[in-house]
Amino acid sequence: MKPEAIKRVACVGGGVIGSSWAIQFAMRGLDVILSDINDEQLAKSRAQMHRSLDALEQFGAVTRSRREEIAGRVKLTTAMEEAVADARFIQESGPERLEIKQSILAQVEAYAPAQAIYASSTSGLLVSDIAARAAHPERCVGAHPYNPPHLIPLVELTSGDRTAPDILQTAYDFYQSIGKEAVLLRKECPGFLANRLQLALYREVQDLVMRGVCSVEDADKALVYGPGLRWAIFGHNMIMQLGNPGGLTGMVEMLGNSGDRWLADMASWTHQPDNWAQVAQPGVDQEMANFPDYVGHTNEACARYRDQMLIELLKLHRKL
Numbered sequence: 001m002k003p004e005a006i007k008r009v010a011c012v013g014g015g016v017i018g019s020s021w022a023i024q025f026a027m028r029g030l031d032v033i034l035s036d037i038n039d040e041q042l043a044k045s046r047a048q049m050h051r052s053l054d055a056l057e058q059f060g061a062v063t064r065s066r067r068e069e070i071a072g073r074v075k076l077t078t079a080m081e082e083a084v085a086d087a088r089f090i091q092e093s094g095p096e097r098l099e100i101k102q103s104i105l106a107q108v109e110a111y112a113p114a115q116a117i118y119a120s121s122t123s124g125l126l127v128s129d130i131a132a133r134a135a136h137p138e139r140c141v142g143a144h145p146y147n148p149p150h151l152i153p154l155v156e157l158t159s160g161d162r163t164a165p166d167i168l169q170t171a172y173d174f175y176q177s178i179g180k181e182a183v184l185l186r187k188e189c190p191g192f193l194a195n196r197l198q199l200a201l202y203r204e205v206q207d208l209v210m211r212g213v214c215s216v217e218d219a220d221k222a223l224v225y226g227p228g229l230r231w232a233i234f235g236h237n238m239i240m241q242l243g244n245p246g247g248l249t250g251m252v253e254m255l256g257n258s259g260d261r262w263l264a265d266m267a268s269w270t271h272q273p274d275n276w277a278q279v280a281q282p283g284v285d286q287e288m289a290n291f292p293d294y295v296g297h298t299n300e301a302c303a304r305y306r307d308q309m310l311i312e313l314l315k316l317h318r319k320l
């Protein structure tokens with residue numbers, strides 16, 4: 001199946017992630033049908049989609065008429081049959097529990113066309129396990145988004161032991177065609193790519209703060225006004241490539257022994273410090289109090305600022 005054949009997507013599970021996926025697909029001109037277990041959950045999905053559209057409109061990413069067009073593309077239902085009967089692509093975002101994921105897949109397979117691709121948003125379960133009892137395990141892939149999927153382009157693709165390579169490729173092409181940036185894991189790997197990279201860095205943040213080298217606020221500042229600005233443009237390998245006249249090779253030579261000395265001094269523990277929250281919470285509260293007024297001093301204000309900046313960045317990246 002060519003990705004162009006996918007005109008309608010079923011989003012099964014309309015919580016935090018499913019509602020955002022629905023906006024993502026609708027923004028790219030696809031018809032979406034979102035399903036959840038009852039009307040109460042669907043009302044929450046609808047409210048969340050409106051909040052996402054409010055932010056997109058408020059920060060100039062969509063006009064009022066485009067917003068209405070996007071909202072009009074998403075239908076909601078509690079009937080699985082209605083949700084998946086005509087879908088070529090199913091994005092499952094149900095709760096992160098294996099038995100629930102398996103039961104959702106069984107319900108989907110009862111009604112979906114045999115050629116439909118089934119993509120699970122799972123953050124950590126193995127596709128092989130989710131599809132263990134599936135009639136068509138070859139059509140199942142893992143497609144882990146970053147929250148919120150309608151704003152963060154990354155999607156991490158994984159296969160199960162019986163996923164067909166051409167299905168994974170079609171899923172990859174499909175996500176790319178709707179403006180996502182898909183990465184492919186060639187082997188199963190807990191935490192996938194992005195969360196592992198984040199955690200590796202966070203271990204070092206925790207260690208530096210716990211050793212008294214810097215405050216929570218300064219660790220954040222060092223990231224935001226240093227590497228974070230560059231990382232929003234290029235990945236670390238490219239930054240190395242641009243950092244030395246000899247490219248990445250020159251940079252590796254330049255770092256040489258210094259890099260080894262730093263590594264020898266860096267954190268390598270495999271259990272997160274038990275008292276980290278007690279240490280870090282006052283630090284992050286102080287950080288928020290110190291922000292300029294245009295950023296804000298509450299969680300709500302800072303989240304709004306984050307979303308606004310994210311939208312501006314995505315416009316620069318030509319992703320919105």
Ligand SMILES: NC(=O)c1ccc[n+]([C@@H]2O[C@H](COP(=O)([O-])OP(=O)(O)OC[C@H]3O[C@@H](n4cnc5c(N)ncnc54)[C@H](O)[C@@H]3O)[C@@H](O)[C@H]2O)c1
Pocket residue numbers: 012013014015016017018035036037041092093094095096100104121122123124144145146147
């Ligand atoms: N929250 C995140 O930051 C994040 C990020 C990436 C991936 N994920 C993954 O996305 C998935 C969903 O996470 P979430 O945070 O949106 O969870 P959530 O609890 O907000 O949403 C799950 C939704 O699934 C619904 N549901 C339960 N059974 C169902 C069924 N049989 N049919 C249809 N819907 C059903 C629930 O009512 C709920 O609305 C999980 O697998 C999670 O690991 C989450």
